Amino acid sequence: MTMLAPLRAALACTLILCFFTLHSWATIAEEPVKERIKDAGYIGSQQCASCHLQAFKDWQGSHHQLAMQHANNDTVLADFADRQFTYNGITSSFYKKGDEFWVKTDSADGSLQDYKIAYTFGVSPLQQYLIAFEDGRLQALSIAWDSRSVAQGGQRWFHLYPEDKMTHSDALHWTRQSQNWNSQCADCHSTNLQKNYQPGSNRYQSTWSEISVGCESCHGPGAAHVVWSDNKEANKDGNKGLQRDAGKARQWLRQDGAATAVINSRHDIDGDRQINNCGRCHARRSPIHDDKASVFSDQLLDTHMLSLIEPPLYYVDGQIKEEVFVHGSFIQSKMQQRGVVCSNCHNPHSLALKQQGNALCAQCHNPNQFDRSEHHHHAAKSTGAQCVNCHMPATSYMVVDPRRDHSLRVPRPDISQQLGVPNACNQCHDDQTVAWAAAAFSQWYPHRVKQPHPAFSLFAGEQANRLAVPQLAALARDSAQAAIIRASALQRLSAYPEPYAINTAVSLLQAPQPLIRVAALRVLTAMPLEQRMANVWPLLADPVKAVRLEATRLLAAAIVPAALPAALSEQQKKQLQLAIDEAMASANSLADTPTGQMQLGVMYEYMQQTDKAKNAYQHARLLEPNFIPALLNLADLHRSQGQDGLALPLLLQSLNSSPESPEVHFSLGLLYIRLKQLKLALSHLQQAAEIATNSAHYSYVHGVALFENGEPEQAIDVLKRALKQHPRQPDIVSALVAYLQRMGRAEEASAYAAQLP
Structure with a gap:
């Protein structure tokens, strides 16, 4: 199964509202490990064995202990005996130079280059290989070794994206940001990782205390624990000198x-x-x-x-x-x-x-x-x-x-019949129909098919049907449901900027589960800044960081003196500035990722620091040239400054990279309207509406553009079809009423007017 298409979609999603050298590596690798461990209070897993022998023995040979290793004859599982593997017309060669492991494969510009394997990554059922670059980056090769037995189909080279035929220009190519170890993998595959990214030079000097997942990854640095073990009276707070309590199994x-x-x-x-x-x-x-x-x-x-x-x-x-x-x-x-x-x-x-x-x-x-x-x-x-x-x-x-x-x-399987989701029955009985499985299930477990399921409310929410709002609100308030289900229902309400949805979110801002508080805040994006202040301000001091960051996103614009009718007090300014500083520190910790740069750019925009916002979006493009959110936000920044000529090439680049992105088509449609190229505008607005069928807004704007372009019948047809999919959607209904009245069809307009709130 390939993950390329969904990951491409993830790269194309709009994030403006989300909150969420070879020499240098050689130098790092040669540093005395004990010195680097001692500086941070890390002592190494080997030191734990003297007291925790059974746990240490269990850990030996585990996927944690073998998560990452130096590439050598003992750790490399793959066949490097002058083997070749062809993918999408490119033949890669795997070979050895003495005790070193090498690959000749396509580089960032598509040419074949030779690379030394620096590290192994994982052991079973596959093993990947990391290649070191002069700028401190480690990149994960997309050709991996199937370490399963021959009987299981293993002991072979294979590509992680076999069906997608990617090239060097693809965002998921092994040389690109998405396959970067430092930012994508290292935090969970090494102990005490310090990325040490340098934005000015776009380089890393990453370090770790232990190459793989050691004891201190879960329990925290152990130096103070050793002190406690020698003198248990020295630590009175019950944590045994450990900064993290890994928790125990309940009895x-x-x-x-x-x-x-x-x-x-x-x-x-x-x-x-x-x-x-x-x-x-x-x-x-x-x-x-x-x-x-x-x-x-x-x-x-x-x-x-x-x-x-x-x-x-x-x-x-x-x-x-x-x-x-x-x-x-x-x-x-x-x-x-x-x-x-x-x-x-x-x-x-x-x-x-x-x-x-x-x-x-x-x-x-x-x-x-x-x-x-x-x-x-x-x-x-x-x-x-x-x-x-x-x-x-x-x-x-x-x-x-x-x-x-x-x-x-x-x-x-009864839900599979209605919503098209998979079910365990047909995953085994793949020669049978879903109807067959549902009939058997209903006969065996008749009480189960009568039980309600949150899937129906979540599904309704994805259809952008206004009638889904009370279902989602009820699910979000249902304390019998898991917090992640309630938060997922609540977050879907962000697509419905209306009083019912907003009031539901406000009522859950003090929910005991932080995940629900985060989701509730995301619904309030549609609320004007002045109205947010009373409801959101207390959450700037929430005990959970994710909640504070989301609250800061909603209120950051208030730091600009002209943003509110009444100025903030000095105490409020200090509190908001501290919150903004925390949000900026969080974004800067991700400055080596396009997403982190996006967060920085958005925060700078809130604070009307447009030059810094532009730099952040440009840095996101440096990290990933075709990162759609950065291209869209940068284009929109140019638009806000009356520079549509600078926005157009960015949107065309986005379209070339992601031709099925409704956001790109919509942005292009609006740009062409401003440029008075109405034929092109209508074409892109239509494509946006056809791709994102669950977006009432795209269909509404397409209908409005048609009417204003002198195509009233086509506009009415588009709006009526949109209303069937999005019943009682206020903007669509209002447009139909207004346009039908202007066309002299008063009786028909009155019928639609009855649907307005």
Whole structure:
């Protein structure tokens, strides 16, 4: 399965509202490791073994311990014996020079070049290889080694994007920003990573304390812990000298004859500590912290922004679609809500399962009730009788790497019939129809098909149907649902800038779950700045960083003296400036990424520092020339300064890079209207509306442009078709009423006027 198309879509999404040298490397590698560790309080995993021998033994050989290694004869698994691999007409050669491993492959300009392999990346079921460049970058080669056995189809070279036939000009080419180790991978594959990016020279001097994921990645630097172990009276706060508490597995108790175990200890907020700790890497998320600071908060949203249940990452019912790395699916589950944590199933040091097969689930779920054909309706010991195949179906990523969905859901083929999402039944019985699976499921579990499911509300929200607003609002307020489901419903309300949606968001600004507070703030983008002040201002002091950053985004413009009718007090100015400083520090910690530069540019725009905003957008283009959000924002900045001549080439570049982007077509349509090239304008506005069928606004603007261009019948036709898809959408209804009246069709106009609020 390829991830190229969704990643291209991600590169093309508009982020203006989101908050979220070879010599130098040789020098770093030659520094005494102990000196670098000692400076930061890191002592190295080997030092932990003397007291924690079993944990250390379990860790040895684990995917964490082998996450990244120097390339040598002991660590490289691939065949470099003058082997060749051809992809999209380009033949790459893998060979050795003495004990060194080399590849000849296409470079950033498309020519074949020779590169030395510096590091291995991962071990099973595939191994990637990192190449060092003179500017301190490490780049991950997209041709990988299938380390599975020959019987499993392995022991071969393969390309991670086999169906996409990418070239050197593609944003996902191995030499581009998307495959950069320093910014994309290193934080989770090494211990105590310091990126040390230098924006002025666009170079890195990255360091680590341990090349792979060591003990201190999860537990924090260990020097103070060693001091505590020598003198336990020296530390009175109970943390044993550790800056991070990795959390423990809860104890579960199943009474004789009971169907399911119950927790044997109180379930409180501390229970999220381990899940948040693991989620820093095992989640689809983006960092929001300064990588030079030792941040060991128990709260995931103090250091990272979690991706919600939205396309293209998830199906509308919350099943995994793209690679989301477990956390986002697990926190949807009833098991997590009831207190299950990662180490109830996994050994946290070896990462192995604590039991094999159905015995893993039988730790809590009575096999006399659940591991029976009366429950699963399959032959005993068969594939269909395995709990995980029904409740944790697998999807393969990176071609050969199957990942199980950790939402631990009941299969619902009946929902597949209605919404087109996959289901575990048909993933096994791929020779049968969804209707066949739904009929069997309804016969076996008639009570299940009657149970409501949040998928229907989330699906309605994606259709940009105004009638979805009360459904989404009800789901967002439903305390029985997982926080990520409620936040995902709430965030969808941001597409409906109307009082019902805004009032729902305001009512949830003080929700105890920070993820819900973040989503609520995103809905308030449509609220005028002056109205935001009273509702949003208290969240500038929220205890969770992700919430503070989102609140700052909404209020940053208030720092400009003329932004509000009444000036801020001196105390308010100081508080807002501190919040802006924190937001800028967060964005600067991501200054080596196009997204980070986008955040900087947006903040500078809020503060009316247009030259700095331009520089940030240009730096984003330096990092990734075809980064659509930067191109669009830079073009819009030129527009605001009356420089449409400078905006046009940027939008044409965007169109060439992403011809199916509705945002690009829409921006071009508006630009051509200003340039009085109406034929081109109408063409692009039409394409924007046809591509983004769930956007009522694009259809509305297309209809308005047609009418103003003297094509009233075509305008009415476009608006009527849009209204069928977006019932009662106020802008569309208002336009129909006004235009029909101007055309002398008063009776028809009155009929539409009745739909107005």
